Amino acid sequence: MNICTDVNGVRRTRTFSLSSSPLLWEIQGQITLTIKRLPGGLVTNWMHDSLEEGDVIGLTEAFGDFQIPQPAKPVLYIAGGSGITPILSQLETMAAENYRASVALLYFVRTQDDVIAREALTALAARWPALSLTIIATHEGEAPRYLKDSDLTPVTGLKVREVYLCGPKGLMDLANDLLSQRGVKEQQIHSTFFAPPAQAQLNSDQLGGEVTFTTSNLKVGSEGDANLLEIAEAAGLKPQHGCRMGICHQCSCRKTSGTVVNRLTGKVSGPGEETVQLCVSVPQGPVALNV
Ligand code: FES
Incomplete structure (x- = not known):
């Protein structure tokens, strides 16, 4: 929020x-x-x-893509540093509701002294057997020790887990690579960003399209990798926004049809109605928005 x-x-x-x-x-x-x-x-x-x-x-109201799977599915969380905070909220909810699937948490911290909410995490793992908690210190040995493939080996049924990533960009990139090598599909991986990650490489030839701002009764064309916020502003509209980097969600609005590409993740949306962040969404063909 x-x-x-x-x-x-x-x-x-x-x-x-x-x-x-x-x-x-x-x-x-x-x-x-x-x-x-x-x-x-x-x-x-x-x-x-x-x-x-x-x-x-x-x-503000709460927002974001981190939602507990319903019905319950096995989950893997990978958190780094203060990236544990949204995960704590989810774990508390799942434990209270006796979530009926296995939940694994790999939590990376620089040193064991940097663990946030250690007591809460240990208490959760003690009273809720579905949770397996692994805390890994990255900077206590002679050389830094980052996420590696063998950390994923104990996570049973990895290919069918929903995966939630929250932490520094280096950890998120590594996790994405290792997970995809192990056959976890892009759609199973959910990320939330605390700082703007590098933008994904997009092929601008396949981007752009007519954008219909339905509330404003306006249609404009777009080309290349201009995002919806830039397109709206170039058309003289003033949609609400904040960071322009995909973090604050103040620019979120309803897409009623069409496909957009997320500039941060490179992921392509579905064609139907959903909430999108204007500042990181690039049209791929015609798009209609409630703006
Ligand atoms: S997410 Fe902050 S303006 Fe778009």
Whole structure:
């Protein structure tokens, strides 16, 4: 979700993951956000230093592609550093609802001291036998120790698992490569980004198409790898947006038909109705949007 707050008189919006289950809201009217102080981070440092009990901040609705599979399917989570936060929320929900499939978590941290929510994770693994928890420190040996193929070997039935990735770009790239070598299909892999990853290489010859902005009653042509936000703005429209990098989801809107390519992942959407992020979606043929 996005948090909006005034820091030194200037309105700032930042994206953070909910780390608590929605059940905590239903039972206690509370949510938890796990926010790490970032070196030089304007908003994270302000929150640690200045935010006080009773202060009011703005929150948007929750968004994103991380959804617990329904009906239950086996799941593999691969998290790095603070990428554990959205996964914590899902694990708490699954454990409370006694999720009926096996769940594996590979959690990469620089050192064992960097584990976020160790107590919560250990307690989850203790009371919920479906969860197998593996914590791997990358910087405690002589050489860095990153994700490797053998880390996936103990994960049974890998090919039928839904996989959720959240962490630094290097880890996400490695995981994508190793998973595809082991036959996990692109559609089974869900990623959420904390920082903008390198953009996927797109073949711009196959991109572009007529874009219909249905709410504005406007049709425009597009060519190459211009994204929907750029196309809308070039047509004089002003869709809501924030980061322009695929992180904040403020530009999300409903596509009613047509196919788009995600610039971050290279994935091609289905042809039907769905929510897309304008700033990272490039039309591939005619597209209609509720803008
Ligand atoms: S995701 Fe932030 S503007 Fe598109």
